[in-house]
Amino acid sequence: MLNNTKQQTAYIFYSIIVIIVLRFILTGLIPLLDKTESRYSEIARLMYETQDWVVLQIDYGVPFWAKPPLSTWLSANSFSMFGVNEIAARLPYFLVCLILVFILGKFVKQAGKSFYLPAFILLTTPEFLLHAGVVSTDAVLCLSITLIMISFWKSIENEKRSFWNYLFFIAIALGLLSKGPIVLVLTAPPLFIWLIIQKISIKDVWNKIPWLTGILITIAIALPWYLLAENRSPGFLDYFIVGEHFKRFVVSGWEGDLYGSGHKQPLGMIWVFLLVFSFPWIQFVLIRLWKERKTILKNKWVSFLVLWLLWTPIFFTISKNILHTYTLPVTIPVALLMVHYWHEFKNKKLLFILGSIFPFLVIIATCVVAFGDDKLLEDLNTDKYIVEKLIENEPNTPIYYWGKKSYSSRFYSSGDIKIIKEASIDSISNSNDNFIMLIRHNKIKNVPEEFLEKMVRIDSIKRTSAFKFEK
Known part of the structure; x- marks a missing residue:
């Protein structure tokens, strides 16, 4: 079994179908759980009920300043089409993850790789599969970061301008509306370091990317909501920019959180989360990178992905308030590196066995929930x-x-x-x-x-x- 390319392709294809179907079933089987999922779903329900699309509310008349509105807009619009229920709340994030899978498939196919391979890797990565149908802001942020990174790569590598050049700035705007300025913190440093390492001149970057037009596009998309939110709910910008983007990450157990409490973790815990929630692919990638350590910087694509992968955990290493969900954007470069090195892994059977462990557990959980005692739920x-x-x-x-x-x-x-x-x-x-x-x-x-x-x-x-x- 799985001894030839045809069998491997069939296994990948049917695994993807089974995982997607079961993951969608779980969006309706599992109730919204406290605190995170229920909180964001309730915020969206309030938006849908009150029809206030500017100021997010944590309760009637109580503003929610902790996050921008993009994810809430998605769930609220889903409620307007499908009613107020678990599936409607989760459907946008399920679709966002499928869009991510499709984008990566098309991207690697242009390089002569399998369209289905990145989908298999992502859907068997615990962090990504968990988010494929969970109400949160992280899935949309992950999409934004992915579009920023890929469109930047496309813009630098191609001589002629195309939609990718402008998508770079659209993606920044989406990131600002999904999670805020953190999208720039997680993307600008690795891109800047990569440009220096690859000795790409400022002139080339200036000529290949439409900065002036692009910045205007970003401002036109993202800035109006920020101004409206501050105007209608004074104090929002101070809390969101200073509190959520500074104090949350440097103040242990930040007491200024208006909507909960800081998730205090030991310094460096982000690396543990990365190793656990990206199993087994991060382990395979790290082993491969260690073997190729002397040539990593010589390969533009590999060095680009490595910086993308490492920067997020490096940044959050100094943070005292973190969640495992912060590793979600890292699953994308992990998947792309696995696709890049796929042909160099001799024991494909081991890859499939280890990669299928978490989805197999999900299948068991689905059956237990669907056919087990209601007391479990x-x-x-x-x-x-x-x-x-x-x-x-x-x-x-x-x-x-x-x-x-x-x-x-x-x-x-x-x-x-x-x-x-x-x-x-x-x-x-x-x-x-x-x-x-x-x-x-x-x-x-x-x-x-x-x-x-x-x-x-x-x-x-x-x-x-x-x-x-x-x-």
């Missing part, structure tokens, strides 16, 4: 099931959340759930004949005992219980 980090049952069984009963509402409870109640705190218990109980209160199990101890004794527990899942109050 209810035990996930979501309030979907308890909220939906309460709405169905108690349609006219007000529902409150003790202390702080979860994002999933907001999304699945269409924003109807309200907050109840100790100071408001008496006024709420006096104004309602009955109501339901959701309480996280680790927060039950904070509810006044005399009030809790008046309530009856009517439902419970792994992390949350529902209590009913009746006069």
Whole structure:
């Protein structure tokens, strides 16, 4: 098996089809999970409901300054076409990843490589496959970075100007609207270093790329939203530029985060994330690069990809607040390097076996979720099931959340759930004949005992219980 090129091509093709189908099925099987997915989905739902396409909202009337709007626009528009549900929330990011796969396939095919090979590598990379249908800003950022890097390469390598020259600036604008100035931080340094290493003159760069027209294109696409957002929600630019792009990365456990807490990690943890979430392809690439270390800088394409690959983890090495999702853009140069060196790997069978490990686990998980006990889903980090049952069984009963509402409870109640705190218990109980209160199990101890004794527990899942109050 897999002993010749025809068998290998067939295995790659059918693996891609199976993985894509199963990944799409999972977008509907798995509920939106707290905090990240539910948060961004709720922000998009609020945008769709309020029709405010400028100022993102974390709750009704509460602005969300942490991210630009592109990803939210995608989900909100998806809601307008397919209704408010998990698949509609995730569909844009599933499609973005498929677009990435298609772009890389077309790109390597022009160099005489297999159209399907980069798709197989990416879809068997844990970080990429996880993001192929997860509500976040990272997939669109990854697309933006990929377009910036490839269009820059195309612009420098070709003598005649083409759409690639202008796509470079369009991609920068998309990056600014998807994640902000970080897109320049992750792309400009490796490009600048590469130009120096390859001794490409400033004159050539100036002549081959339409800088003046291109910058105007970037400004025309990205700047209007930034100005409108600051105008309608003063303070946005200070929080987003200074807080999100400086303090988040240098201040350990940054306390200025308005929407959560910093993800404090040991210095250098980004490299662990890279090795784990890009398995096994990053390991194969590093082994190959070590063997070719004396000639890397002599090869323009390989040196371009190596700088693209290394810069992101190098940059985040000094960051104290990171997530494994920051390695997503690195999966692209890893895939392109694997395609470049593919013919030099003698034991293709080993590549296929190790590459198929994570997708195989995904297949098992899909079957367990689809045909297993519903309790498995209810035990996930979501309030979907308890909220939906309460709405169905108690349609006219007000529902409150003790202390702080979860994002999933907001999304699945269409924003109807309200907050109840100790100071408001008496006024709420006096104004309602009955109501339901959701309480996280680790927060039950904070509810006044005399009030809790008046309530009856009517439902419970792994992390949350529902209590009913009746006069």
